Structure formats: structure tokens, C-alpha cells
Amino acid sequence: MSSHSKALKITKRALLVGGLAVGGGLVVGYAYLRDKPGTAGFEAVGISGTALNAWVKITPDGRIILAVPRAEMGQGVYTAIAMLIAEELEVNLGQIEVEHPDVDGKYANAFILTEPMPHFRPLIWLVERVAAALPLIVTGGSTTIRDGWEAMRRVGASARIMLVQAAAMRWDVAPEDCGAAQGSVTHAKSGRSLSYGELAEAATRIKPPSDPQLKPPSAFRLVGTPAPRVDIPAKVTGRAQFGIDVVLPGMLYAAIRQCLFRGGHILSYDADVVLGLPGVEAVVPVHGGVAVVAKTYWQAKKALEALPIEFDDGGNRELSSKSISELYRQALDEGDAVSVRADGNAERALEKSATVLEAVYELPFLAHACMEPMNCTALVKGDAVEIWLGTQAPTMANWGAAEGAGVETDKVTMHVTFMGGGFGRRQEMDISRQAAQIARALEGRPVKLIWSREEDIQHDSYRPAVMAKFKAGLDETGAVTAWTNRLVLQSVEADYGKRNLPEILGSDGDADIAMTQGADDMPYALPHYTVDKVIMKLPMDVGYWRSVGHSHNAFFTECFIDELAAASGQDPFAYRRALLSQAPRQLHVLDLLAEKAGWDARAKPAAGRGRGMALHACFGSFVGQVVDISLSVQGELSVDRVVCVIDCGMTVNPDTIEAQIESGIVYGLSAALYGEITLQAGQVVQSNFPDYEVVKLAAMPVVETHIIPNTNYPGGVGETGTPPIAPALANAIFNATGKRIRKLPLQNADFLSL
Amino acid sequence: MAYTLKVNGDTKTLNIEGDTPLLWVLRDHLGLTGTKFGCGVASCGACTVQVDGVAMRSCVLPVEAVTGAEIRTIEDLAHGEILHKVQQAWIDNQVPQCGYCQSGMIMAAVALLEENPQPTDEDIDGAITNICRCGTYQRIRKAIHQAAKA
Known part of the structure; x- marks a missing residue:
């Protein structure tokens, strides 16, 4: 595929580094160097200047502190990374303290940098285009374990080897005669033992091994077993600190209103009307809107509501879901399409087929609706900027803050908190840019900017609306002779780039492989197989939504394959099975x-x-789901049970995998049942949970998850539960009613009642 | 205007506007940030606290309406290191994911069990109407049943 060949390949040299920690003790981490002549890149110049991926610190008093530069948003990353380290370091999980380090550029997400991940291709381009050292941290694309699987175990193994060598030197014995377990090195023959803390200083003088031997998976004692998550205790007592919980001395609060119209802007506002209101300190224009700053959030919010604002409609007053749907429908037949895959000659094969089936599917824009509304706290002092927030992409947040405050990126210090949901939403620059703009106007005073839920729903980076037209040919036995698929949608890559860093990430979307993922790489044996796409340009911000292109493509392809099975009078399971001979x-x-x-x-x-x-x-994993439903004579739908099987390669924490599957299913089920963002007169219609409804406890099906044990390299998990639920549900409705669902959400289907 | 509140057993007098929702009083004036802001319209339940033993959504509850009432927040459930049985059940069942909605969920579950110590699945469906975007509902149900047995 041409789009794949365009993707960047960076060769990596990985280097284990070890040394003296600030404040004493041993630090061992993992650095990635770029083998690219002439660029400063990720040059390892010792601990202080190294692009460390994560590190473990062993202090003289025996604490083992793990710094994980990945964002915890409920996917269990703190625990999983700690397990990988603890496995080789020979300590118990409970002996490790996990923290998210403040970000000053020592991190890189090697997987995203070195693999052509469709999810983050813009960022990969960026590495190519920016010559200077560039710290990139992104938690997304279900990459954490795929990235950390070997690297984190090497960090643990190296630290252990260095500690063992330090003990052997002190005792003047052979390292091979020493053993490590539960945080101590012992010399069995003499019965001597020293704790890791006691050895930490001496170990700093040992050179880290270049290629530490790792345990075979069969010897794992911790990895692959269910472990309690380290972040959970703080989340049941209210102590866990999310971005919105940050409190600083003298802190002010900001409430914001952004332009109601897509592509419009704020023409004017009358600050004088609110400047005298209780607590109000300032009215500040920001990127995309205007903010009112006050002593308390409630004062800021009330004043904002009283602020007269005039909006420019961006010339989009005619824009509506109906008009977009019409544009899409036109593009299905006449649009300027980009070929993504063209195996054989599908058109000719269709002409020769005994039966030709055709279907058009349509999916709406979707909001992320993270439980914690977007927020960021910022403090500007001279050219020094500090920000506090939960983010999936500290690098993007850093750039946003630097741009908002008008400083260089190295002037920004970031404090990363827990996130109240991410799902792809928290990798945008918008919130840190606005917070820094406000803080700059109130220099020397920290300001916490909180979006209302209405702002959150109406100013999201939405999952694109998508339309797809399928044609398939069947022979007399019902076997597929040809498959064609045209997708009409906006490009997330192009839009993300345009919105966040247009001068660097500009793209027309033609090469956006994420939009066709799951559509152009189907496992079924299809003799003639064509996929093309028409990229639409609309004044609607689209972004990365849990599972990205898979969220729409799984629905389309798995519903259509079900239609083929039905048309050929075959069982959906047997029909799929016959097409999977090349996909064990x-x-x-x-x-x-x-x-x-x-x-x-x-x-x-x-x-x-x-x-x-x-x-x-x-995301490197394979997931299947069966959905059982009940339907009353009045059409009341109940989703009763979901059985899910996942092959995600070797596992780290199986309980987290089950939890993530449950999570992915509920996220996808909310979208399938209720989710839609619609437009009317250039504005988003929905504004809060009452009209952007989601699944609640009473509608929760019983979910059974089965993980296939195997020794394949780990695949991603966090996003994989989402794609299959909508098609499995739609196929269940067909099974019950004989009616095909080709459009979501189901709440709009006239024969159903939700 | 001055309002006197009883929060987690302490009496506090605050000079604030009477329409300030209890949520923001707890978070911004009293530093009790365990109670969360989610929607501002009493829809999601992230802001759930107990007012005189009843689970209520504090984001739409003006402070002037709760003077004199006994207000209880997530911070008051544990006694030192001893967790409330609902909190313990939440850990045992590994309920939270992102964790943002869980204070409200736990406060709603505590109120349910105080009123109905042995709830059925239907009772739980009816009482727990909070939103969790991570989809922890299956584990919440299990944890409530476990806490009911504890």
C-alpha cells in the first residue's frame, strides 16, 4: 500500500543507562537513540540529558521508586509497568512505588517513534521534520505494553544484575554464586545477605549490562497473573488527584465560552458588564473563545453567563447533519476517491457473480464525554510557565502551553495528574494553550481553567461521521467473489494536524491510514478486494476516539459479512469460519x-x-464478541449478555485486560445505543448527558471475557473491546427481527424503543 | 452572606453567595476535592454526597438550602486506615478504572445500603443512576452485593 510505504521508519538503538540518582541511590533507565546522522535526536549523554523511557530508582533507605512516563487513565498502566520491572528486579509488586514524573523532556515513547503507528503518524512525521531533540510522550494507540514489554523487563534485569555484582564485589565472591529475591541479594554459601538499599550506592559504579538476559515467559512468577492495581486505593477514598483537583496558593478560577458556530469566532463581548460582579478579576480573550476569571469557579461561571457575547457564524449557518449527510451521499457515487487497496479486478468479478449485494451504512459524529471535563491549571512568571493537568500527550500539552504563553517549549514545566478518562480526547493542545493564555494575562497568579460539560460536549474533537457503500458478489454456493467498499469521511490525521500544529502537521488526509484501518486489512479470504475513500473537508473538528478507524470499520465490515451470510442462507459463524483459512x-x-x-x-x-x-x-490483538438480546413486542431492547474472546498475546495483568474489555464494550455500547452529535444551523445540538446519553448500570449486560493463553508478542488491549460490540449487537437485532441495522444510534431506529 | 454548614462532623461558617452549589463549596472553599464535578445538571452523579443520610447531587444544591443539614462526603467514610465496607468491596473487586466517578458511586452505594441493607439487582438498578464512562458497572454491582454481605 502506498500509504504504508510513506510511513516513517526510524531505526532505533536502545541503550540501558545506569548511574547515581539525584539525592543518592541507583537509577536505571532505558534510553533510545536515533541512528540518524546529522540530528541531535535522542542522544544519550548520561542520565541528565538522556531520553529515558522510564526509570527505576533504588534509594539508600531501600525504597524502589518507578517513574512511569505514561498516563494513568484507568487502563492500569502504572501497575502493568511495575509488574514488568518487578518480575526481573526480583521484588514484590508491593515493594514498588509508582509515580508520574514531572516532564522536562527525558521521555520518549519508543514504540510510537519507531513503529509506523497509524494512530500517531502526525507525531512521527514531526520527529522527521524537527531536527532538534524532541521529547515525545503519548499514551494512546494501545501501545504501552507493546512498547514496554521488553524494555521494562530489561530495566529490571539490569538493575538486579548491577546490585548482584555490587554485592559480589563487596563479599569478594563470584556473582554467579549470589541470588536475588524480594529486594535482597544473598550469598547462600556464606549465609550473607544485603538489601537493595544497602547496595544501591555501590551499584552506581557498575556498568549496566548491554544485553541482560531475560527470563523465559515460562519462568514468570508475576507477569501474567492477576494483580491488584496500585492506583485503586487512592480512588476509593477521594485522595486520588486529578487535574481538576489541583489547588495552589492564591489560585483563581476561569470559566470559558467558545464560539457556538462551527468555523466561526467571537466577534465581540462587553467585559464592562461583568467586571464589577463579585469576585471577577478579568475577562481574557483566548484561542477559540473568551474566559472570565474570578476568585471562585462559581463566580466565574455566573459572570460568564452574564457576559454579552456576539458570535460570527463562520458562514456555516446552513450547515446541518442533514446537509452533511447529503454531501456524503453524493460523494459515495461521485466523490474524488483515493484508492487504498485494489486486489484483482472487483468490478469485473462483480459482473460475473451470481448475486450482487449492495448496502450503504452511516455513522454519526461522536463525542468522547470523559467524566472529568477538560481542565488545566497554569502559572506564568516571566517567561517560566508551569502547568498542571491530566493528559495523554504531555508533549502536545507542552507545546500548547508554550504557544499560549508565548515562550519556548523548554520554559514549560508540566505536572501530570491522573486523568478522569482520556479515550483519545486528552491529546489535544486546546486546553493547555487556553490556560496559559489566561495565566499570562494574570501573571504571577495560578489560574485553573475548567470547561463546563456543555463546552466539553460542544467543543470536542469528534469521532468523524462516516458513510460507507459496500458491494459484494457471491457465487452459486454463496462464496464471496468480490468485495468493494467506499468510505466517505473526514481525515482525523489531517484535522488533528490542522488544529494542533498546522505549519508542521499539515496534511490533506489522503495518506491517513487510520481512517481505513480494519477495512483494508480484513482477515477474510476475498479474491477481488477494493477499498477506496473520499476525504471530506468540513468545519467540524474530528479527532482520535477510542479505537479510531476501527470504531466505524468494524461496524461496517462485520455487519456486511453478516448480510452475505444471510443472503447465502448460511450460519454467520460457519460463513466467517470458511473465510478464515489464512488467519489462524x-x-x-x-x-x-x-x-x-x-x-x-x-x-x-x-x-x-x-x-x-x-x-x-x-492494535495487534484479535477480538470476537457474541451479543444476546431480548426484544419485547413493543420493541424495548435489552442487551443481556456479551461473551468476549480476546487473543492479545502474552498478558501482563489479566484482571486489567478483563476490566478493559468490559470498559471497551460499554463505551461502544453507549455509542451504538445512544451516541450521536448532530448539527443544526451550524451548531452542535447536544450539550450535556441528558441529551448525549450513555449506558448506565441498569442497562449493563453481563460481560464474560475469555483470554486465549499463548506466547505471541503482546497486543494492545485498551481499545480492542470497543469495535466488535456495535456490529455484534446489530447482527443480534437482525437475528431477532429480520431487520438490518445500517445506521446508528439505535435510539433512532423506528422499530426499537430504548 | 454567612452560612453555617456541618460537613463530616465539623461545623464551618463561610461567607459566600447563597446560590453557590454545595459541590463548589466543598471543593473550592473547604478543600474537599474527593467530590467531583461532572455535568453541573444533576445528571451524572459524580458530585453525589449525603445530606442528612440521603444521597444527593451537590452540583445543583445551593448552599442556602443545606444550612444545618448533616453533610457527609467521601473523605468521611474511612476511619484512619480502616476503610468503609463499601470502599473495601470496591478494592476487592478492583472496581475503579479512571476513578473519577467513583466517589459519587461509592456515596450512592453507601446510601443505598444504609436504607436497604440487602438490595436486589433491581434495587441496585434503580438506586445507582450515576454515569461511569469507563464502564465499571458490572464490578459495581458485584461490589455492592459483597458489601451487603460484609
């Missing part, structure tokens, strides 16, 4: 799914019942 891992998932769900091809659904299945590969 998918086949295994499908077989286990049928077994665990009790799939019976011969069984007719009982009245008012239905079941459907879907299978999807994404």
Missing part, C-alpha cells in the same frame, strides 16, 4: 467464541430473543 489466530478466537457462547447454528431464536457475532483485529 482469528480462527481460534472465532472457534472459542462459538464454544463459550454456546453458538448453535441450528437453533432458531426464541421469540423476542436474538444473538449476533462480530470478529475484529486491531
Whole structure:
């Protein structure tokens, strides 16, 4: 594929580094160097100037502190990284303290830098285009474990080897005669033992091993076993600190209003009306809107509501969901398409087919609706900027703050907190840029900017609206002879770049491989297989939404394959199975799914019942789901049970995998049942949870997750539960009613009642 | 104007506007940030606290309406290192993910169990109407049943 060949490949040299920690003790970390002549890149120049990925610090008093430069948003990353280190360091999980270090440029997410990840291709481009050292940290694309699987174990192993060598030197014995366990080195023959803390100083003088040997997975005592998450105790007592909880002396609060119209801006506002109101300190124009700053948030919010604001409509007063849908429909037939995949000659194969099926599917814009509304606290003193926030992309937040305050990026110090949900939303520059703009206007005073829920819903970076037209040919036996798929949508890559760093990340979207992921790499054996896309340009911000392109493509492809099965009179399980001869891992998932769900091809659904299945590969993992539903005669839909099978390679913390699957399913189910952002007169219609409804406890199905044990390299987990749920549910509705669902959300289907 | 509040057993007098929602009084005036802002319209339940033993959404509750009432927040559930049985059940079942909604969830669950010590699934469906975007509902249900047995 041309788009793949364009993707950057950086060769990496990974280097273990060890040395003396600030304040004493041993630090061992992992650095990535770029083998690219002529660039400063990630040059390792010792601990202080090294692009460390994560590090473990062992203090003389025996504390083991792990700095994880990845964002904890509930996916269990703190625990999983700690487990990988503890496995090789030979300590118990409970002996490790985990912290998110303040960011000053020592980190890099090597996987994103070195793999052509569609999810973050703009950032990879950026590394190519910016010659100076560039610290990049992004938590997304379900990459944490794939990135850390080996690197983190090497860090643990190296630290252990250095500690053992330090002990052996002190005792004047062979290192091979010493053993490490539970935070101590022992010499069995003499019965001597020293704790890691006692050895930490001496170990700093040992050169880190260049290639430490790692345990084979069969010897793991911790990795692959369920472990309690280290971040949970603070989350049941209210002590966990999210960005919105940051409190600083003398802190002010800001409330914001952004332009109601897509592509519009604020023409004017009358600050004098509110400057005399209680607590109000300032009215500050910011990127995309205007903020009112006051002594308390409530005062700021009330004053904002009283602020007269005039909006420019950006010439988009005619823009609506209906007008966009019409544009899309036109593009399905006439649009200027970019070919993404063209195997064989699908058009000719269609002409020769016994049967040709055609279907058009349509999906809406979706908001992320993280529980914690967007917020950021900033303090500007001279050209020094400090910001506090929960973010998936500290690098982008850093750039945003630097731009907002008008300083260089190295003047920004960032304090990263827990995130109240991320889902792809918290990798935008918007909030830190605005917070820094406000703090600059109130120099010397910290200001916490909090978006209202209404701002959050109406100014998101939405999952794109997508339309897809499929055609498939079948022979007399029902086998697929040809498959064509045209997608019409905005490009997330182009839009993210335009919104965040247009001068560097500008793209027309033609090469955006994320929009077709899951559509152009289907595992089914399709003899003639064509995928193309029409990239639309609309004044609607689109961004990375949990599972990105897979969120729409799994729905389209797994519903359409179900249509083919039905058209050929075959069982959906058997039909898929016959197409998976070249995809052993998918086949295994499908077989286990049928077994665990009790799939019976011969069984007719009982009245008012239905079941459907879907299978999807994404982020290096393979997931299948079977959904059971009930439907009353009045059309009341109940999603009763979801059986999920995942093959995500070797596992770190199976309980976290189950939790993430449950999470991904609920996220996708909310979208399938209720989720839609619509436009009317150039404005987003929805504004808060009452009209952007999501699944609540009463609607929660029973979820059963089965993880396939295997020795393949770990795949991603955090996003993989989301793609299959919508098609499995739609197929279950067909099973129960004979009616095809080709458009979501289901709350708009006239024969259903939710 | 001065308002006197009883929060977690302490009496506090604050000079604030009477329409300030209890949520912001707790968070910004009293430093009790365990109670969260989620929607501002009593829809998501992240701001749930107990007012005279009843679970209420503090984001739409003006402070002038709760003077004299006993207000209890997430910070008051544990006694030192001894967790409330609901908190313990939350840990045992590894309920929280991002954790942002969990203070409100736990406060709603505590209020439910105080009123109905052995709730059925239907009772839980009816009482826990808070939103969790991470989708921890299955574990919440399990944890409530466990706490009911404790």
C-alpha cells in the first residue's frame, strides 16, 4: 500500500543507562537513540540529558521508586509497568512505588517513534521534520505494553544484575554464586545477605549490562497473573488527584465560552458588564473563545453567563447533519476517491457473480464525554510557565502551553495528574494553550481553567461521521467473489494536524491510514478486494476516539459479512469460519467464541430473543464478541449478555485486560445505543448527558471475557473491546427481527424503543 | 452572606453567595476535592454526597438550602486506615478504572445500603443512576452485593 510505504521508519538503538540518582541511590533507565546522522535526536549523554523511557530508582533507605512516563487513565498502566520491572528486579509488586514524573523532556515513547503507528503518524512525521531533540510522550494507540514489554523487563534485569555484582564485589565472591529475591541479594554459601538499599550506592559504579538476559515467559512468577492495581486505593477514598483537583496558593478560577458556530469566532463581548460582579478579576480573550476569571469557579461561571457575547457564524449557518449527510451521499457515487487497496479486478468479478449485494451504512459524529471535563491549571512568571493537568500527550500539552504563553517549549514545566478518562480526547493542545493564555494575562497568579460539560460536549474533537457503500458478489454456493467498499469521511490525521500544529502537521488526509484501518486489512479470504475513500473537508473538528478507524470499520465490515451470510442462507459463524483459512489466530478466537457462547447454528431464536457475532483485529490483538438480546413486542431492547474472546498475546495483568474489555464494550455500547452529535444551523445540538446519553448500570449486560493463553508478542488491549460490540449487537437485532441495522444510534431506529 | 454548614462532623461558617452549589463549596472553599464535578445538571452523579443520610447531587444544591443539614462526603467514610465496607468491596473487586466517578458511586452505594441493607439487582438498578464512562458497572454491582454481605 502506498500509504504504508510513506510511513516513517526510524531505526532505533536502545541503550540501558545506569548511574547515581539525584539525592543518592541507583537509577536505571532505558534510553533510545536515533541512528540518524546529522540530528541531535535522542542522544544519550548520561542520565541528565538522556531520553529515558522510564526509570527505576533504588534509594539508600531501600525504597524502589518507578517513574512511569505514561498516563494513568484507568487502563492500569502504572501497575502493568511495575509488574514488568518487578518480575526481573526480583521484588514484590508491593515493594514498588509508582509515580508520574514531572516532564522536562527525558521521555520518549519508543514504540510510537519507531513503529509506523497509524494512530500517531502526525507525531512521527514531526520527529522527521524537527531536527532538534524532541521529547515525545503519548499514551494512546494501545501501545504501552507493546512498547514496554521488553524494555521494562530489561530495566529490571539490569538493575538486579548491577546490585548482584555490587554485592559480589563487596563479599569478594563470584556473582554467579549470589541470588536475588524480594529486594535482597544473598550469598547462600556464606549465609550473607544485603538489601537493595544497602547496595544501591555501590551499584552506581557498575556498568549496566548491554544485553541482560531475560527470563523465559515460562519462568514468570508475576507477569501474567492477576494483580491488584496500585492506583485503586487512592480512588476509593477521594485522595486520588486529578487535574481538576489541583489547588495552589492564591489560585483563581476561569470559566470559558467558545464560539457556538462551527468555523466561526467571537466577534465581540462587553467585559464592562461583568467586571464589577463579585469576585471577577478579568475577562481574557483566548484561542477559540473568551474566559472570565474570578476568585471562585462559581463566580466565574455566573459572570460568564452574564457576559454579552456576539458570535460570527463562520458562514456555516446552513450547515446541518442533514446537509452533511447529503454531501456524503453524493460523494459515495461521485466523490474524488483515493484508492487504498485494489486486489484483482472487483468490478469485473462483480459482473460475473451470481448475486450482487449492495448496502450503504452511516455513522454519526461522536463525542468522547470523559467524566472529568477538560481542565488545566497554569502559572506564568516571566517567561517560566508551569502547568498542571491530566493528559495523554504531555508533549502536545507542552507545546500548547508554550504557544499560549508565548515562550519556548523548554520554559514549560508540566505536572501530570491522573486523568478522569482520556479515550483519545486528552491529546489535544486546546486546553493547555487556553490556560496559559489566561495565566499570562494574570501573571504571577495560578489560574485553573475548567470547561463546563456543555463546552466539553460542544467543543470536542469528534469521532468523524462516516458513510460507507459496500458491494459484494457471491457465487452459486454463496462464496464471496468480490468485495468493494467506499468510505466517505473526514481525515482525523489531517484535522488533528490542522488544529494542533498546522505549519508542521499539515496534511490533506489522503495518506491517513487510520481512517481505513480494519477495512483494508480484513482477515477474510476475498479474491477481488477494493477499498477506496473520499476525504471530506468540513468545519467540524474530528479527532482520535477510542479505537479510531476501527470504531466505524468494524461496524461496517462485520455487519456486511453478516448480510452475505444471510443472503447465502448460511450460519454467520460457519460463513466467517470458511473465510478464515489464512488467519489462524482469528480462527481460534472465532472457534472459542462459538464454544463459550454456546453458538448453535441450528437453533432458531426464541421469540423476542436474538444473538449476533462480530470478529475484529486491531492494535495487534484479535477480538470476537457474541451479543444476546431480548426484544419485547413493543420493541424495548435489552442487551443481556456479551461473551468476549480476546487473543492479545502474552498478558501482563489479566484482571486489567478483563476490566478493559468490559470498559471497551460499554463505551461502544453507549455509542451504538445512544451516541450521536448532530448539527443544526451550524451548531452542535447536544450539550450535556441528558441529551448525549450513555449506558448506565441498569442497562449493563453481563460481560464474560475469555483470554486465549499463548506466547505471541503482546497486543494492545485498551481499545480492542470497543469495535466488535456495535456490529455484534446489530447482527443480534437482525437475528431477532429480520431487520438490518445500517445506521446508528439505535435510539433512532423506528422499530426499537430504548 | 454567612452560612453555617456541618460537613463530616465539623461545623464551618463561610461567607459566600447563597446560590453557590454545595459541590463548589466543598471543593473550592473547604478543600474537599474527593467530590467531583461532572455535568453541573444533576445528571451524572459524580458530585453525589449525603445530606442528612440521603444521597444527593451537590452540583445543583445551593448552599442556602443545606444550612444545618448533616453533610457527609467521601473523605468521611474511612476511619484512619480502616476503610468503609463499601470502599473495601470496591478494592476487592478492583472496581475503579479512571476513578473519577467513583466517589459519587461509592456515596450512592453507601446510601443505598444504609436504607436497604440487602438490595436486589433491581434495587441496585434503580438506586445507582450515576454515569461511569469507563464502564465499571458490572464490578459495581458485584461490589455492592459483597458489601451487603460484609
